[in-house]
Structure formats: C-alpha cells, structure tokens
Amino acid sequence: MNLSVKLPGLNLKNPIMPASGCFGFGKEYSEYYDLSLLGGVMMKAATQFERLGNPTPRVAETSAGMLNAIGLQNPGVQQIIDQEVPRLAKYDTSIIANIAGSSIEEYEFVAASFNQTEDVHALELNISCPNVKQGGIQFGTDPTMAKKVTGVVKKVSNKPVYVKLSPNVHNIVQMAKAVEEAGADGLSMINTLTGMKIHLPSRKPLIANKTGGLSGPAIKPVAIRMIYEVRQQVSIPIIGMGGIFNAEDVLEFLIAGADAVAVGTANFQNPFACVDIINELPVVLERYGFHSIEDVIETRGITV
C-alpha cells in the first residue's frame, strides 16, 4: 500500500515520524531498528548555545500519560549541525530540525544556522515549550508574538517552516491563522498541556521545575479536537501528535485533519513504536476502507 505523503519540503515515505524531544537525534533508537524505515525524524530542540536544562526529576508518570520538564537540554545548534545531522543524514529519511529560543533573535540565529546544511529538510518552530522560563510558550500563546517570530524565521530560513502550536490556549484557530498569515508552511500540533503532580511524601511538586508538559494518550482527545478545529479553517498541512500509540490513532489524526503524524511518548514504552505503527498501518487503513494515506486525506473533507 502506498503510505507516502508529500508536504512542503518533505517527501515522506510514510506519515510516521518520532516527535521532537522523544527520540534525541536518533542515535539510541538506531540501535533498535533501521531509521530509514521512518517517514522522517523530528530532532530534539536546538538552541543557540548549549543548554543544560532543568534540575531533576524531569519526568513523572500520570494516568495514560507523563509529565516532562527537560528544559530543552541540547548541545547547541552548531554542534547539532556538525555532529548529529551528519549521522542522521546517512539514513534514507527526512530530517526536521526543531528550533527553540528565549528571544526572537535566538530563533533567528538558530533558523539561519540550519541554512548551512542541506540535510535538514524542514524546520519545526517550537513556540510552545512549557518548560523554560523565558520564551517558548509566551510565543505560543500570544498570536501577535507567534506571528512575529514566524515571520522572522521564514525570512531568514531557506527551508519550509512548520510552526508547533501550544494547546494551552483558548482559541487554537486564532493561533493557527496568525502563523499561517505570517507565512508558515505547515503546522505541528500539539505540544504538551501544562500539568503538575504532587509528590505526597514530600508534599511538593514531583517535577523539580514544578510544572511539566503532559503528553501521551491522556491528551489525544485535546489534540484531535484542536486539529479538527484548525483543519476547518486553515489550509496549510498539519503534522499531528499527542498520544499516538498505534495505527488506529494515526488514522484518527489523519481523519481529524492531520497530513502526517509524530509519535512521542510511545517510544518510551516501546522503542519499536514507530516501526510497529508503520507495519500496522496498511492493515488498519484497509480495515476502514482506505487505499492509501492520500486517500484518507482526500476523502476526509467529504466525510467529516
């Protein structure tokens, strides 16, 4: 079955990509399977300089989900370009760089840096990280700021830009429209919902950063709703994510309005999650009467 999807800058052999931050730069999971099987890889966030991230504990388990507050730990954009991208580029898969920052200037710097390499096929503009004190989520909850940073990055970058939206907003359509107007080539949604867990014995938040981002199946209904809402009013492609654990989840995202998907938390439970989903996908599409991914994308307009 033809699982391929064409998106701006991305010729995906299938619509499945590991989500940013849940797959590092692919090195660890390359010990589990051939990364060429993947539609693409969304790399861990890159910032201008190395970031050490937040104190630990950085993760906590919740019902059908988890909280994380990694705090964008990464070796800095230049080292990613020098060390990580070349290693990933050996695989026959698309590479998407996730870029983050605490200021417009930092986003601009990081986006421009990726112009150095042809091996990165698209940028994912992370304006939605809830786990850093400065930047990140501010850009993702204020449409004016979101528009501004998108515009700056579009201007400086020679790659298609997918803007990653935060679900911690009242009106997701407004955010999507703002970045579409600013020239975004696509959307990536959703990032994590901000949450907290109290550690009863110490009577304190379990995550050292106090709050963390909620991911996993718990948030899937929120992701589906937001993608559905945005799809009714915005025409640029959507990379969907939030709680995808199996191929039926993928189909749910596609019908709701996504054009490709990313798998995050599921990798932690099952390091083979992405390949398992890729393998299941044809069977599941067939079960529900679809003949290809394009078929799902074309028909959904009629049925939803």
Place this chain on the structure above:
Amino acid sequence: MNLSVKLPGLNLKNPIMPASGCFGFGKEYSEYYDLSLLGGVMMKAATQFERLGNPTPRVAETSAGMLNAIGLQNPGVQQIIDQEVPRLAKYDTSIIANIAGSSIEEYEFVAASFNQTEDVHALELNISCPNVKQGGIQFGTDPTMAKKVTGVVKKVSNKPVYVKLSPNVHNIVQMAKAVEEAGADGLSMINTLTGMKIHLPSRKPLIANKTGGLSGPAIKPVAIRMIYEVRQQVSIPIIGMGGIFNAEDVLEFLIAGADAVAVGTANFQNPFACVDIINELPVVLERYGFHSIEDVIETRGITV
C-alpha cells in the same frame, strides 16, 4: 479523625462531594448508600427552562478519561426547586446548586430562583460548560464576561457563590482573579477540557455534538497545576475536581491548594466512589503525616 471543612455557606462534615452532572440530583445513588455520608452534593446544572440537551451519543470513553456532551439536560430551575431539592434536603448534607445559562439574564434568573429555598446552601456558577452553543464557555474564557456574570449573580443571590472555571484558557490565574474581584466567595475548578474522538468506521466525530468535555484521571495533572497556580495568587477557597478516583488523589488536590473536592467521573466506574474515598481518607491522611483536613490546608502553605 476530623475530616470537616468550613467554607463560605458550607459546613462540610468531610471534603468529598459528587461533582455536578455526575450524580444527577442524588436519587439514583441514594439507592447505593446513605447520602448523609457525603460532605455535600453538587447538583446537575439548572437552567431557566427545561433543556433537552444534545443528541446522542453523548459520551465516549478515552484513555483514562471520557468525553461528554450532555448539553445541560435538566428539568428547569423551578422543577429542581420543587421536586429535587426537597428530596435531597432529607439527607444531612450540604446542597450546592449548579447554575448555567445562555445569557446574563438567564444566570440572574436561575440564581434568584434559588433564593426561594433555604435548603440550597451555595451556588456553583457554571461559566465553563463546553457543550452548549450559547453561553457557558464564553463566559468562562473571557475575564470581562466572567466578572460581569459573577457580579450579577452575587448581587441577586442571597447565597455564597463558587465560580466554576474552565481549563480551556491560557491564563487561569487571570480568570480566578477576575471572579474574585467580582465578589466570588470561592472557586470550583476545573470543568472539562474540550476534546474530540473520531469514530473510525463512520469517519466522523463519535459524539453527536462533535466536541465534548474531557474528564477523568487524564486531566488530573492539568487540574492540579491550575489549582496550584491559582492558590499562589488568590485567597478565596477552591473546590477542586478533575480525575479524583481515590483518597490519595484528594490529598494531592488539597496540597495543591484545594479546600474541598468533587468527584465526577469516578462515580460512573464505581457508584460507591464517594463513600469509598471518605472511608479511605483518614488512613491516607495519617500515612502522609496529617491529622485532619484542616491540618493539610494549614500546613500546605509552608511546604509547597
């Protein structure tokens, strides 16, 4: 162990109340246990006239949660006062009336109607129902509207007013402050997160209303985070809810900043949920070194 809590208008023998909409008017669950065991009962939403609610399906199961779009079906405020309140008033428990509306005038009417009965001890002002086309959530996501409706209800009602906040906002503290300024006696949080599920065979949203409100353990981390954030900046009491299934959950809410709690979805899984939690509560408090509910509330300021 002393489980009692004193809140404006409410002398709760314990901090456990069934949440609005998840317990009807108590009739059905009174066949399972003596409602006098409960701290209080939060009744199903009341509107000015009878409402028939949304088409079915109205509920869907999700991972560690559920979606609902009942659409505020209720027999209308007068019938609630005439038929339901007297039946509930026979039990030795506090009664909180949940009021909803599509306009400021409707809220005003419903609030004023409850002045007829002394058996209702407080109002829960539902400005956060995501499942009705008009009213409800609009009031709950715009601080100016929230302030306005709270002010109107406070003015017309002779009862303490707890405003029920929607989690579908970027800045929950802003909403809490707005209603506090308008004279709210307390807060009730959180209502459901708006979500959706696609029914794969029909390729359509499973809930007839398309979107529904997500409740259950899935949303607990969001509830805890919001209550924690609000507690740092707002001093009126908070009735906490969102995924409470056991006594440890209750303690987590109390430490985060709640002063009493409501149990919703758990009643569907276990009709004895509220009494089971009440019975477990002393053991759990003791396990974590607390001597009463008041003890938790007093010490949390120091430890969180």
Place this chain on the structure above:
Amino acid sequence: MRKRETMSVLSVTQIATDTFEMIAENSRISEQAKPGQFVHIYIPGHTLRRPISIAAVDPSTASVSLVFKAIGEGTKQLSNYQSGMQIDVLGPNGNGFSIDISEDERVLLIGGGVGVPPMYHLAKRLSEETSIDIVSVLGFQTKNAVFYEEEFNRIGETYIVTDDGSYGTHGVVTDILGQFKDRTQYFSCGPLPMLRAVKSKLSHIPGKVSLEERMGCGVGACMACVLPTVDNHYKKICSEGPVFVAEEVVL
C-alpha cells in the same frame, strides 16, 4: 439499598464468530433478573463500564449467562476471562420486558445480532412460566455468526435470516415478518435500523423494543443514554429502559 456485586466466572465459550457466551455465578442476579435487564460490567483499565444483557439465568445454580460480541477492547478483554475470575458488576439494571402477559397472546420475538441474547432470555422465561405461543425470528450477518438456534428451536418455531443468505432465509428480518399475521404482540432487540423497520412493519400490533446507547453511569444519573419520546421528551435507556413501548419512542 443496592450492593456491590461480583460474579464469579464459570466458563467462557466461543459460540459463533467473535461471539462468546459467559456463564458466571451470582445468586442475587440469577434470582432477580428480568429479560431485557443488563449487567453493567467493570473491566479493569477502562473508565466506563460495559452494559451487557442478561441472556439467561438459572437460579437453581445461581448462574447468569451473557452472550457478547468481542468488538472493542473491553469485550475482547472479557472474552479472555478465565474460570474463577471475579467480575465487578452492577445489576440487574434497567426495566426489562414484563412477562406478565395474558396466556392467549401469540407473541413474535425478533432479535438481530447481539440483540438476540435478551430475546432468548425472554423466550426462555415465557416458555418456563407461561404456555404462550412463541415464534422467533433471528437475524444474523452470516452463517458463522448464528448462535442459539437450537435453544430457540426448543422453545418454539424459529426462523433464521442472514444478510448474505449463507444460512436460513436471505435478507433481513423484516423481509419475512409478513408471514406471521396471527401474532398479537411483538418484542424486539437489535440494531436501530432493524428496530425502526420492525416498528413500522408491525405498527398494527403492540410491541416492545429494547434499545442500546453509549452509557456513562448506567444507573440514570448522568443523562448520557437518552432516547427521544413521542411527547418531545427524553427517556433514559439505562434506568427507564432499555425496554420501551414501541409507539412511545422515536427511533
């Protein structure tokens, strides 16, 4: 007061494609259950309980039979239950078919798919407790989906209809209802389109239909499972149903 109930699984047997019969022990339910009533089953890991009709009871052995199709995660889990396992159930829930029927009635039972089990419970009880004349029409998708034919045959005249004609009459149940003009009352349970067709086809005689809807509480408190009535109201399937007088509800 209603109590916590557990049923102890005695056996789970596959009786047709994806279709399982579970026999479990609970004396109170086996004594009290009326045909059409259901148990509301807690399945670990799932937020909501699953409603399953009581397909038969035998108070002498305190046993309760359920017949269900493994369609989703919950029912699949249930189909893997082993003898000896304890199930947390609520029930018997709902109103059920009244079997307080005059002896000279000639009843027609119409079941479709997983609507067959409550019809069997009704047929069995009518045959045990009355001498009413019973004719049953059972619809299935295909031959391998057919179950309980023997059981119904033991009770009265029974007609099988399959969608694909692989067994019995080819077609849908309503195709053959014209044959039973002598019937004075009908009872039916099955998918909504079938019930609609049955209701319109048999509008000349009184009938009762048993309905399904997605449930929250299963006890009447949450208003999830409502059905519109002809007087522009709603009735709750879990507590005021699942059995309704056909002409009082909008299907």
Place this chain on the structure above:
Amino acid sequence: MRKRETMSVLSVTQIATDTFEMIAENSRISEQAKPGQFVHIYIPGHTLRRPISIAAVDPSTASVSLVFKAIGEGTKQLSNYQSGMQIDVLGPNGNGFSIDISEDERVLLIGGGVGVPPMYHLAKRLSEETSIDIVSVLGFQTKNAVFYEEEFNRIGETYIVTDDGSYGTHGVVTDILGQFKDRTQYFSCGPLPMLRAVKSKLSHIPGKVSLEERMGCGVGACMACVLPTVDNHYKKICSEGPVFVAEEVVL
C-alpha cells in the same frame, strides 16, 4: 541491533518486608548482563517502564534475578506476577561496574536498601571470576527489611547496619566505614544521601557509585535522567550510567 526481549517468570518470592525476589528466564540477558546494569520493564497499564537492577544471573540456567521493593503501583503489580508470565523488558541497559580489577585490590561494597541487589551482583561476579578480597557493608531500615545476608556472607566478610538498631549495628553504613582502612577501592549503590556520605567519607580511595533517577526512555534519548558532573555538564544515568566514578559526578 537490539531486539525485543521477554523474560519468562520462574518465581516471585517475598524475601523481606515489601521486598521481592523475582527469578526469570532470558538467556541473552543472563549471558550479557554486567553488575550494575538494569532491565527496563514494561508493566501493562503504565505509560513508563520501570528500571530494576539485575541482582544476579546464572547463564547455565538462563536465569536472571531481580530484587525489588513494592513501593508503588508498578512494583506492586510486579510482585503479584505468577510463574509462567511473560515480561516485556529492555536490557541489559546502562554501563555497569567493570569487574576488570587487579587481583590485589581490596574492595569495599556498600549497599543501602534496594541498592543492595546490584552490589550482590557485583560481589557474586567478583567472587566467581576473581579472588579479590571483598568486604560488604549493607544498610537497611530495620531487621525485617534485611535480605541477602547469607548470600553475602558466603562471599566475604559482611556487616549489616540498621537504622533502628533492630539488627546488626545501629546506625547508618557510614558509621562503620572507619573500620575498613585497608580497603583500596569502593563500590556503592543506595539512596542519594547515603552515596553522598559514602563519597565524602571515602574520598581517599577511588570509588564508583550507582545512581537512580526517574526515567523516560531508559535508553539515552530523552534526557530525563541526567546527573550533573563536576565539569558542569550532565551525564545520562540510563545510558552513560547508572555507574559513575564517584569523583566525576556531583551528588
């Protein structure tokens, strides 16, 4: 390439208060595991896997021992596993203690609570593969929490310390470390405060410590489980640890 691994449970035995020993079968893990390495266990119903140290292996029977305390839902579930059940695991994960030590070293093993199992694995392997002189100091909360005393005794001199004095020496492990002045190297695993105290008390000899942190992936991809190093960086406990040279990390 790393593969999907399952371990087949052979037995689960309670060996102290809330403490269980599980013996399970997996030939690859039993052959490859180094002391200090862990398996990352999938427990149905839980989003995240649970890391548990390998407490011993026996390649001749393809068996792997785990010793764990049932502290939360996951480990409680695990303690109820029955013989024959299959467990989905990743492993052996992490780096582990190197047992490539010169024969004239006199090592000191210091384990606290659930830090004892990896120390046992190390002791056992050192005793099987070398003739190095081993002294072990094991700390527990109370008498009923003590486990593996016999096993350690069989290997070398062993001292038990309990917080409440109900068994062995009253106090914490560091209280008695002064006695072992002849030791040339130490290995330790236990709660962070203990490791901190051990590191400062034994700063005159080289040491290795094994650490715990809450994990996401358990394979080095998510950066959840980092530990600050003295050169102002972080190391990942799951992949670059859990064993670190004591003086290189900030405890």
